[in-house]
Amino acid sequence: MSVKVRIPTILRTYTGGEAEVPAEGATLSEVIQSLEANHPGIAARVLDDQGKLRRFVNVYVNDDDVRFEQGLETATPEGAGISIIPAVAGG
Template identity: 65%
Template sequence: MSVSVRIPTILRTYTGGDSEVSAEGANLAEVLDDLDGRFAGIKGRIVDENGKLRRFVNVYVGNDDVRFLDDLATPTPDGIQVSVIPAVAGGC
């Protein structure tokens, strides 16, 4: 399954500045593995050392937050867009 992955500005150093790249995988874990195979180190910025999504990174498959779906096992149908979005924190 081929999907497009939107890359946030902070991770574009891994993709040579590309804001969107394609990846292969039947689920999110496979997509991240494919990305890491082509852009070494990017997966480590999205997934922690325990294999879980990092706390301050949100990932969407289509319009749905994967934390409310099947997390890394969330299916990635052909042609869908995956968005990696760093969480923004702050306040007064």
């Protein structure tokens, strides 16, 4: 499935400055693999050492937070919009 992935500013060094890039995959895991194949190094910023989503990175498929869906196995239908959003902390 072809999807569009919105890339946060902090990760755009991996995408040549592009704010949105295409990727392929039927699940979020496959989409991240596709991103890594085309933009080496980006997966390490999204996934931890155990291959799980990093604690302070939020990912949405369309408007659904994958943490409340099936995580990395969340379906990514054709034409879906995926947003990677680093959590913001402060005080």
